[in-house]
C-alpha cells in the first residue's frame with residue numbers, strides 16, 4: 247500500500263475518470279441492448295427468461311446512471327475508495343446481463359447467432375478496457391462476467407470451430423488482463439508524477455512566500471537600523487560643528503562635548519547589540535554549560551537592575567532558590583539582563599519578579615521573569631521577536647530602546663535548546679519564561695562570582711600571544727603582565743614555533759585571526775598545538791580573537807570547541823575567559839572551575855578588524 251496522501255490522490259483521480267465515462271456508457275449499453283434484441287428478435291428460445299434478462303440489463307444501466315448522479319451531487323459524503331467500490335459493484339451487475347445472455351443464443355437453432363453475440367461482447371470488453379482498465383476492482387468485476395460465460399459455452403460445444411473461437415476468446419481474455427495491468431501501472435505513475443509536481447509547486451510557492459517575507463523583514467530591518475544608526479551620527483555631526491563656534495562659552499563647549507560623548511555611547515551600545523545578534527546568527531557563539539547555583543546568577547543580574555527598579559519605585563523581587571542548574575551562565579545572564587531591563591522599562595507601578603519554577607518538570611524547570619507593567623497585546627506577541635520591532639515607539643526614540651532585546655533573547659534561549667514562552671495581556675503585565683536543565687550540586691567546581699574576584703588563576707601563567715599588529719601585541723603583553731602572567735609576544739606562526747623550540751611552554755596561546763602572509767589564526771594555532779603535543783603538552787588553552795563575524799573556518803572552530811572571542815574584547819572579558827578556561831578540568835594545570843565570559847564592559851582591548 248502506498249503512502250496515504252498518494253493513494254488518496256490516485257483514488258480521487260480514479261473516481262474522476264471512472265465516473266466521467268458513465269453518461270456515454272449509458273447510451274452505449276442501450277445501443278448494446280438494442281443490438282442484442284435485434285440479433286435474437288426472430289428466434290427467442292425462452293421468451294420469459296430473455297425478457298427478464300434484458301429488463302435486468304436495462305435496470306442495471308439506469309442504476310448505473312443514478313449512481314453517476316449521486317456521485318455528482320454528494321461527491322464529498324463518502325471516501326473516494328467507497329465511490330470506486332460502488333462503481334465496481336455496478337460493473338458486476340451491468341456486465342453480467344450481456345455476458346450471461348449468450349446462453350439464449352446457444353439454445354437457438356441459428357448457429358451464427360452466438361458468433362454475432364461474441365463479437366458484441368468483445369466490443370464491450372474493449373470499451374471496459376478503455377474506461378475501467380486503470381482500476382483493478384472495476385476491471386475484474388466487469389471482464390470475467392462479460393467473457394467467461396462465452397468462453398465456457400464455446401468450449402462446451404466440442405465442435406472444432408467453436409473450440410477455436412473459445413481459444414481465441416480465452417487468449418483475448420488473458421491479453422486484455424495483461425494490458426490492463428500495465429495500463430494501471432502507467433496510470434499510477436502519471437498520478438504520482440502529478441502529485442509530486444503539485445507538492446513541488448506548493449513547496450515552491452511556500453518558499454517564495456517565506457523569501458518574500460524575509461525580504462520584507464530585511465527591508466524593515468535596514469530601514470529601522472539605518473534610522474537608529476543615523477540618528478546619533480547626525481546629532482554628533484551637528485554637535486561637532488557647534489564646537490567650532492568661537493562665541494560659545496567653555497561651559498557650553500563642555501555641555502556639547504558631553505552630548506557628543508552620550509551620543510557616541512548610544513551608538514556604541516547599538517553597534518554592540520547588532521553585533522551580538524549577528525554573532526548569534528552566524529553560529530560562532532559557543533554554549534558552555536556549568537553546574538552552578540541559580541541564586542548566584544539571580545543575585546548577579548538582580549544587583550544590576552535593582553537601582554533602576556528602585557528609581558522608578560518598583561519592587562524587584564527575586565525568589566530565593568537553592569536550585570542547581572546545568573546551563574551556560576554567560577548566555578543566561580544576557581537573557582535575564584534583557585528581560586529585566588524590559589520589565590523595568592515597561593512597568594510604571596507594582597513589582598517585578600524573577601524566580602525558578604518546576605512547573606511540572608521532573609528534571610530542571612523554568613526561569614520566569616514577571617512584571618505588572620503595560621503588557622503586550624496578543625496581535626503584537628509574535629512581532630516583538632522581530633529585529634527592530636517595537637510596539638509603541640513610532641518616532642523611534644532611541645531612549646526607548648531599539649527593538650533588539652527580545653530577538654536576542656529568543657535566539658539565546660533557542661541556542662540553549664529551549665523555547666521562550668510569553669504570557670501577557672494589556673494592562674495586566676507580562677510573563678516571560680524559558681526552560682533550564684537540572685544540575686548536580688556535587689559537580690559545582692566554583693562559584694559564579696569567584697573567579698574574577700580572586701583572580702589568582704592568571705598569576706605565574708605562561709602566555710604566548712600571536713598578533714602581527716605591534717600596538718595590539720604590546721597592549722596585550724602589558725595587560726597580561728599586570729595580571730602576573732609571563733608573556734611572550736610574537737608577530738607570526740614561525741616565531742611562535744621558535745619560542746616553543748627555545749623552551750617557552752605556554753599555559754595559554756592567544757592568537758589573532760587575521761595574520762600576515764595570508765595565514766589565519768586557526769592555522770597558526772593548529773601548528774602551535776602540534777608542536778606542543780610533540781612535547782607532551784596535550785591540553786593547552788587556546789583562544790582565538792577575531793573581528794570576523796561568520797566564516798566557515800570560525801564555525802568549524804566553534805564546533806571543535808576552540809573558544810573564539812570577538813572584537814572588541816574588554817580586559818575583563820579576556821581575563822574571565824582565560825581564568826575559566828584554565829579552571830576547566832583537563833586544562834594545562836588543573837585547577838577547579840569552568841569557563842565563562844564576562845559581559846562587564848571596560849575599555850575595548852583590541853580594535854583592529
Ligand code: ADP
Nearest residue numbers: 588589592621630636637647648649650651652
Ligand atoms: P526594546 O525593549 O529595546 O524596544 P525588545 O526587543 O526588548 O526591544 O522589545 C520589543 C518590544 O516588545 C518593545 O518595544 C515593547 O513594546 C515590547 N516589550 C518587551 N518586553 C516587554 C514587557 N516586559 N512589557 C511590555 N512590553 C514589552
